[in-house]
Amino acid sequence: xxxxxxxxxxxxxxxxxxxxxxxxxxxxxxxxxxxxxxxxxxxxxxxxxxxxxxxxxxxxxxxxxxxxxxxxxxxxxxxxxxxxxxxxxxxxxxxxxxxxxxxxxxxxxxxxxxxxxxxxxxxxxxxxxxxxxxxxxxxxxxxxxxxxxxxxxxxxxxxxxxxxxxxxx
Amino acid sequence: xxxxxxxxxxxxxxxxxxxxxxxxxxxxxxxxxxxxxxxxxxxxxxxxxxxxxxxxxxxxxxxxxxxxxxxxxxxxxxxxxxxxxxxxxxxxxxxxxxxxxxxxxxxxxxxxxxxxxxxxxxxxxxxxxxxxxxxxxxxxxxxxxxxxxxxxxxxxxxxxxxxxxxxxxxxxxxxxxxxxxxxxxxxxxxxxxxxxxxxxxxxxxxxxxxxxxxxxxxxxxxxxxxxxxxxxxxxxxxxxxxxxxxxxxxxxxxxxxxxxxxxxxxxxxxxxxxxxxxxxxxxxxxxxxxxxxxxxxxxxxxxxxxxxxxxxxxxxxxxxxxxxxxxxxx
Numbered sequence: 268x269x270x271x272x273x274x275x276x277x278x279x280x281x282x283x284x285x286x287x288x289x290x291x292x293x294x295x296x297x298x299x300x301x302x303x304x305x306x307x308x309x310x311x312x313x314x315x316x317x318x319x320x321x322x323x324x325x326x327x328x329x330x331x332x333x334x335x336x337x338x339x340x341x342x343x344x345x346x347x348x349x350x351x352x353x354x355x356x357x358x359x360x361x362x363x364x365x366x367x368x369x370x371x372x373x374x375x376x377x378x379x380x381x382x383x384x385x386x387x388x389x390x391x392x393x394x395x396x397x398x399x400x401x402x403x404x405x406x407x408x409x410x411x412x413x414x415x416x417x418x419x420x421x422x423x424x425x426x427x428x429x430x431x432x433x434x435x436x
Numbered sequence: 437x438x439x440x441x442x443x444x445x446x447x448x449x450x451x452x453x454x455x456x457x458x459x460x461x462x463x464x465x466x467x468x469x470x471x472x473x474x475x476x477x478x479x480x481x482x483x484x485x486x487x488x489x490x491x492x493x494x495x496x497x498x499x500x501x502x503x504x505x506x507x508x509x510x511x512x513x514x515x516x517x518x519x520x521x522x523x524x525x526x527x528x529x530x531x532x533x534x535x536x537x538x539x540x541x542x543x544x545x546x547x548x549x550x551x552x553x554x555x556x557x558x559x560x561x562x563x564x565x566x567x568x569x570x571x572x573x574x575x576x577x578x579x580x581x582x583x584x585x586x587x588x589x590x591x592x593x594x595x596x597x598x599x600x601x602x603x604x605x606x607x608x609x610x611x612x613x614x615x616x617x618x619x620x621x622x623x624x625x626x627x628x629x630x631x632x633x634x635x636x637x638x639x640x641x642x643x644x645x646x647x648x649x650x651x652x653x654x655x656x657x658x659x660x661x662x663x664x665x666x667x668x669x670x671x672x673x674x675x676x677x678x679x680x681x682x683x684x685x686x687x688x689x690x691x692x693x694x695x696x697x698x699x700x701x702x703x704x705x706x707x708x709x710x711x712x713x714x715x716x717x718x719x720x721x722x723x724x725x726x727x728x729x730x731x732x733x734x735x736x737x738x739x740x741x742x743x744x745x746x747x748x749x750x751x752x753x754x755x756x757x758x759x760x761x762x763x764x765x766x
Contacts, residue, residue: 274445276671287669294670295660301670302656303579307445309678320540324533326551333522335529335551421544432533434548 273300277308321423323366324432329375332358338431340364367426369393369407373417373433380417380435384424394425444531444578452527453577456520457566463517464563525558528581535585550592557588631655633756640665642748648733649745651677651725666733680729 272289276282282290294301325336332345342363349357360375368388374381384393386407393413394404405413417435424431443449532554541547561584569575631653634643644665647654654662654677663670727738734741 274442277445278442287671290671291669297574298656298660300574301659303574303576305656305674305678306579306582307576308674320537320542321533321544321547322537324536324547324551326529326548328552328555335526335532335555337530337533421548423544432544432547434544434551436548436552 273304277304279308320430321432322429324434325362325364325373326434326436327360327362327373327375328436329358329360330436332360334360334362336362336364338364338366366424366431367391367429369426371424371431375435382415382417382433384413384415386411386413391426396423396425441531441534444528444581445576449527450575450577453524453565454569454575456517456524457562457569457577459517459520460562460566521558521562525555528578531578531581532585535582535589539589550589553592554585554588629756633752637752637755638748642744642751645734645741645744646748648725648730649741651680651729676729676732680726 270289270293272282272286273293275286276290294304323337325334325338327334332347334340334343334345336343340362342361344359344361346359346361347357348359357377358375359377360373362371362373364371368386368391370385370387372381372383372385374383384407386393389407391407392404393407395415407413417433420436421432421434424433532551536547536550541550561581564584565577565580568580634646634653638646644662647658647662659670659673659677662668663673666673668676730736730738730741
């Protein structure tokens, strides 16, 4: 299986003389791992300074009641209830996560989707936008909640030049 | 590197992936052995016997696998596999996000559609990954997953462009493809003949010169040869060529070049990537190693190396007249 020095080399860390020898021996003894080493090293060597792209994301499959997130979720509840009508969704989703200094709570109910942003820091700029145009920009003041009703499919929240994509399907 | 990505390279994650692949294998076997009559009565009329060929995963198409996923979801009381698959997808989600970041995807609708596609085709990928695992004690799940993402991304981008303003039409028409199936055996043979000629008819000096000059020809095993020929550590040789690729990538548009880099000369040998390797080799046919690399390795300028390469080509033409048809030798 994978050796620590293998991982260290892939991640671009500087190797000591002994570690270089260890890596060399490992690659010589395990030629079947060489292509993996190259592919992963190449992949991990990329520069990630494109702050404009989506830094993190949460993907919610409403009907299946599934949530995938690149952020740790503080709360993740998917409750199935009796549907009010045959056409309405019977999934209730409640999420809580922290992105930068902002606590984000998403509450999805059959007829209403709510997004609550709560800043723990003064003067955080919250910019909600779709792919088409900026919808809203707001400066949060200390201890103030900002509630937004989600009435469209996908959105990006920008906080301190970082972006969180929220995807709903 | 992001610590979350390091996790994917750990034994812990690898073992977890292998566990789910084993579970998938067992479930497939059980699924095949399901009470035929019950299955026929309840499902077969609707699904029309789609699962008869479960043992041959390579032959299956996306619809069958998605139907299988639906079947698991709806009909199997013990949903252990289904939950484990979702958990695995959940664990891999940060890497999907990371991938989108590399691709500089800014459009949330595009990202959302792509994530959904990956989710929908995940079972297909698992079946494929299960095939790769056989006989490979160092199977690294994450590596295959990245390749899967990239392959899907290329298909997705192309199809999305074709159906830009009609998402409904796009959804209906989107089909999962393993496009390497389209490459005929003959295409590979051409490359193999050139390789054979290099291996059989060139001296070590000439081989090293030729391989480095046409660095896109380098295969994994060549790296061992070059490492020993130049007395340079293997890891250093790899770095040199990765840097060469990086230089090329800096010139053009980032995302396009990333794909090129992924398919670079330092290729991997598994079937999963054959189309990418093939396209890369041929699209980069006339690209050569840079002056710096040549200087570093041979201590001479590129003009001298070109003269030497010309001689080698003439020698190859004489000895391997079957190569005359290939542009590479002109």
